[in-house]
Amino acid sequence: MPLRIALRHQGWRVDADRSRESVMRLKAGFVAMAVMAAACDPQPAVNIDTPIPPLPGTETPAAAPGAQLTPEETAAGWKLLFNGTDLTGWKGYKKDAPGAGWAVENGELTLTAGGAGDIMTAEEFGPFELSLEWKISPNGNSGIIYLIKEDPAAENTYNTGPEMQVLDNDGHADGKFPTHRAGALYDFQTPPDGAVKPVGEWNEAVVRFSGSEIEHWLNGVLVSETNYGDDAWKAKVAATKFKQWPLFGTFASGHIALQDHGDRVWYRSIKIRPIQ
Known part of the structure; x- marks a missing residue:
């Protein structure tokens, strides 16, 4: 049975009847486009384990020399x-x-x-x-x-x-x-x-x-x-x-x-x- 799909790209809506095979090809195409776009505008990877630096003026002062006991x-x-x-x-x-x-x-x-x-x-x-x-x-x-x-x-x-x-x-x-x-x-x-x-x-x-x-x-x-x-x-x-x-x-x-x-x-x- 034909499959009805609707795709939106850059403000344009495209309606089409496609078989399952056509849909899979179309999906693969969009994935490839996304990969190419990312390659053209790379962003540094974000390490979620990296500590967030404190806001200016909120830093915890370092312990004074000798001001603590072992x-x-x-x-x-x-x-x-x-x-x-x-x-x-x-x-x-x-x-x-x-x-x-x-x-x-x-x-x-x-x-x-x-x-x-x-x-x-x-x-x-x-x-x-x-x-x-x-x-x-x-x-x-x-x-x-x-x-x-x-x-x-x-x-x-x-x-x-x-x-x-x-x-x-x-x-x-x-x-x-x-x-x-x-x-x-x-x-x-x-x-x-x-x-x-x-x-x-x-x-x-x-x-x-x-x-x-x-x-x-x-x-x-x-x-x-x-x-x-x-x-x-x-x-x-x-x-x-x-x-x-x-x-x-x-x-x-x-x-x-x-x-x-x-x-x-x-x-x-x-x-x-x-x-x-």
């Missing part, structure tokens, strides 16, 4: 003190917020101008292991102070808390005093030579406080080690400038501060874990 660090009890984005979890000494000179730049916590005062954790810790990286500017001075209490009798962070020195040994005047050099338990012990990296490079620092002992590590080197809290410790304190502050070195827990000594300094990868 699964192994999390399992080991480490906690971030600095998120690499803002100053959440930090305050000023005896103040609710850090001074304006402290800022976050490129995922790093930095002092941009002196007069801000020390920046301090809102939380207290102890015993603990603190790990961070620091970089000092030429001729610069700063410090990592811990076991701090905001006691009415203590005007400054260092009136209660021991300090790990952060320093340009060659450029700053404090570098002339052996117990004031980078990594030292400030005013107590002389760190070994060669542990600190040149000014402008990142240093890896660890402060370990067990409750009865203090250790300072700088770039994998044990640079200071002492007992804490006993009569021998009290005798050591009496031989330093800290003897004028009765509360110094007497607490088993406290805040952790980064010192404003008026010089540009950078910190990152700041994390802590409790220890037994």
Whole structure:
């Protein structure tokens, strides 16, 4: 039986009676025409698995260096003190917020101008292991102070808390005093030579406080080690400038501060874990 078909091509309608064989030939012809047309105007193939780029201004910011913990660090009890984005979890000494000179730049916590005062954790810790990286500017001075209490009798962070020195040994005047050099338990012990990296490079620092002992590590080197809290410790304190502050070195827990000594300094990868 003849088959009635209607075809539309470029706005023209064509009616014809065709046998099944004719229809198949006609269909094949249209397929060939479509293939030829595609060849004349090729379009790149679209991979449906290709991610669609985000709209401008909607990109997710990359994680700041050191602003995240590995699964192994999390399992080991480490906690971030600095998120690499803002100053959440930090305050000023005896103040609710850090001074304006402290800022976050490129995922790093930095002092941009002196007069801000020390920046301090809102939380207290102890015993603990603190790990961070620091970089000092030429001729610069700063410090990592811990076991701090905001006691009415203590005007400054260092009136209660021991300090790990952060320093340009060659450029700053404090570098002339052996117990004031980078990594030292400030005013107590002389760190070994060669542990600190040149000014402008990142240093890896660890402060370990067990409750009865203090250790300072700088770039994998044990640079200071002492007992804490006993009569021998009290005798050591009496031989330093800290003897004028009765509360110094007497607490088993406290805040952790980064010192404003008026010089540009950078910190990152700041994390802590409790220890037994």
